[in-house]
Amino acid sequence: MRESGSGAAAVFESGSESGSESGSGSGRRRKCSRRFEAGCKSGDVNNLLPREEAEAKAQNSTSLSPGLKAGAPTVLRNAEAPTVLHNKNITNEGTNNSAAVSPELAQLDWQDSAGWTALHHAASRAHSQVVLLLLNAGAQADALNHFGWTPLMIAVENGDVMTVGALLSQPANVNYTAPDGNTPLYLAAAHGGNVIAGLLLDRGARPNTPRRDGRTPLMAAVEDGNLELVQALIRRGADVNAVMGTGTNVLAVAAKRPANNEVVELLKQAGAK
Known part of the structure; x- marks a missing residue:
């Protein structure tokens, strides 16, 4: 993950076991407990629970509530689109009450010196169960760090x-545009994330939203020679004749890549000129 894009160097403002605050006014940074910080970074959900509940769960050899155990989303392929998100098993049982989690979760959206919230940290470390716990407890899905990136963009x-x-599983904004011009769908296309692109498209991501330089998700997929994603984006209405600010169109982007004949032919069949 690039530090210049999402602020990967961010760290929590760690405080005492119980947590504290520093600074004054609207710009103050709240300090979270070391235990809460450790849970978000390590993925240990028990560190996000009150200590007595975590100890009881450890004695019973259970680390998650029944609702959270069943909460992992399942991604399945189907014939219509690259992927579909099936989240029927995602439940708030045992996780939507602030009394069921550590006191720090009563104020979920603390930000560290780089603007990262607990949700940003959990998302950056692939702790999907911690992400679910934070969301079910009320964390802002679209919180912005100082680079203007959401947890979704980082993931x-x-x-x-x-x-x-x-x-x-929560109403994260799939069409948010960061100050640097990136959208979740553009990032998925630029990094070859076909499965993730399918999830975003299924949730209503707009395929023709350009970056500030005019580059669209289709251009990113074309430049990468990603035939499968190019097909998916065209099916969802991507403009095959989009033009960048420099005047370069989609077909010209495709032609620059060696051995990109299949993509070029597909674009022409879709009406690219």
Whole structure:
């Protein structure tokens, strides 16, 4: 994951066991407990629970509530699109009450010095179960770090299907555009994330939203020679005649890549000129 894009160097402002605050005014940063920080970074859900409940669960050899155990989203392929998210088993049972989690979760959206929330950290480390716990407890799915990136964008760039699925179980904004011009769908296309792109498209991601330079998700897929994703984007209405700010169109992008004949032919069949 690129530090310049998503702020990978961020760290929690760790405090005491119980947590504290620093600074004053609207710009102050809240400190979370070391235990809460460790849970978000390590993926140990028990560290997000009150200590007495975590100890009881450890004695009973259970680390998650029944609802959270059943909460992992399942990604299945079908004939219509690359992927579909099936989240029928995602449940709030045992996780939607603030009394069921550590006191730090009463204020879920603390930000560290780089603007990262607990959800950003959990998403960046592929801790999908922690992501579900935080979301069910009320964490903001579209919280922004100082780079203007959401947890969803970080998970997409990392190619983490399970965490993307967890974030999409809540109304995460699939059409958000960051200050750097990236969207979740563009990131998926640029990083060869066919499965993730399918999830985003199924949730209503717009295929023709360009970056500031005019590059579209289709252009990213074309440049990568990703025939499967090019097909999927065209089926979802991607503009095969989109033009970048420099005047370069989709077909010209495809032609620049060696041995990209199948993609070029597909674009022409779809009406590219």
